[in-house]
Amino acid sequence: xxxxxxxxxxxxxxxxxxxxIQCQVDSQVTMMFWYRQQPGQSLxxxxxxxxxxxxxxxxxxxxDKFPISRPNLTFSTLTVSNMSPEDSSIYLCSADRRxxxxxxxxxxxxxxx
Amino acid sequence: xxxxxxxxxVILREGEDAVINCSSSKALYSVHWYRQKHGEAPVFxxxxxxxxxxxxxxxxxxxxxxxxxxxxxYLTASQLSYSGTYFxxxxxxxxxxxxxxxxxxxxxxx
Numbered sequence: 677x678x679x680x681x682x683x684x685x686x687x688x689x690x691x692x693x694x695x696x697i698q699c700q701v702d703s704q705v706t707m708m709f710w711y712r713q714q715p716g717q718s719l720x721x722x723x724x725x726x727x728x729x730x731x732x733x734x735x736x737x738x739x740d741k742f743p744i745s746r747p748n749l750t751f752s753t754l755t756v757s758n759m760s761p762e763d764s765s766i767y768l769c770s771a772d773r774r775x776x777x778x779x780x781x782x783x784x785x786x787x788x789x
Numbered sequence: 790x791x792x793x794x795x796x797x798x799v800i801l802r803e804g805e806d807a808v809i810n811c812s813s814s815k816a817l818y819s820v821h822w823y824r825q826k827h828g829e830a831p832v833f834x835x836x837x838x839x840x841x842x843x844x845x846x847x848x849x850x851x852x853x854x855x856x857x858x859x860x861x862x863y864l865t866a867s868q869l870s871y872s873g874t875y876f877x878x879x880x881x882x883x884x885x886x887x888x889x890x891x892x893x894x895x896x897x898x899x
Contacts, residue, residue: 707885718791718876719831719889768830772885777821778878780830 678703678771680781688787689759696755697784699769704749709778710742711768719768725752759788790815792879792890800896806865809893811877813858820853820860821878821887824871831876835862867897 679702689695699708708725723733723744731744746752756763764787770778792813801807811820819838823831837853837860850863864871874894878887 709886711889718892719878721886721888724884724886777833777836778885778887779833780823782830 678705678779680769680771680779682769682781682784684784685782686785686787688789690789691760693759694755694757695759695786696753697767697769697786699752699754699771699781701750701771705771706749707772708746708752709770709772710744710752710754711770711780713766713768713783715766722754722767756786759786761788764788790881790888792877792888794875794877794890794893796893797891798894798896800898801867801871803867803869803897803899805867806863807867807895809862809864809875809877809895811860811862811879811890813879815858815879815881817853817855817858817879817881818883819880819885820851821880822849822851822860822862823876823878823889824873825876826873834875864895867895869897869899871895872897 681700683698710722711719713719721734722737723731725731725744725746727746727749743755766783766785768780768783770780772778792811795810821836822834825831835851853860874892876892877890
C-alpha cells in the first residue's frame, strides 16, 4: 500500500479566491488522481495527474477551474480557482503504482462562503 | 458512466450476511471495492480483474461477471466494524481510472 497525506485537512475560503491542495505520497507512484466528494455522495473523478505531462480531465471539469501540477513521482497539487459556494466539498487525492489499486489520502474539506 | 449499486442501504445484526451488487453499462477491465467510514478516506477491500484474478481482504469475497458487467461483494458473519458505506469502482481500460458507484450504506447492529 501507499501512505498519502494531504494539506490542508480543511479550510474555509471566501468566494472568488483560490485554494491549492497538496498531496504527498511516501513512495514513487505512477498515477495520481483527484476526486471530489459531496457529503453523503459518491466520489467523482476530476482528473488524472501524469508526471511530465498535462493532467487529463474528466467531462465537466476544466483546467482553468482546477489546474493540477505533478512535478515528480510523489507529489501533486490541485488548485480550486475562483471559488463559489458550489465548490464546497471534500477533495481527495489517490495514487496507484500500476500493480494494484488506488490508495486514498485523508481528504481536504473545503467550505466556500 | 456511474455504476449503480444495490441495495442503497442495509441494516444487519452481527453475524448476518449481506450481498452488495454493482452494475455497469460499460464493458469492464476490473472492479475495485472500497469501504468508507464517516469522515474518513475510502479503504481498499478487493480488486477483481478481467479473467478471474482477485486480490483482497481475507474475510470478504466478491465475484465479477464480465459478460454482464456486474460485480457482487459478499460480507459473511458481519461484525460491527463492517459498518460504513461501500463503493465499487469500475475501470474500463486497465488504466485504473475509477468511476465509483452510487454507494451502499451498511449498518451492523449488536
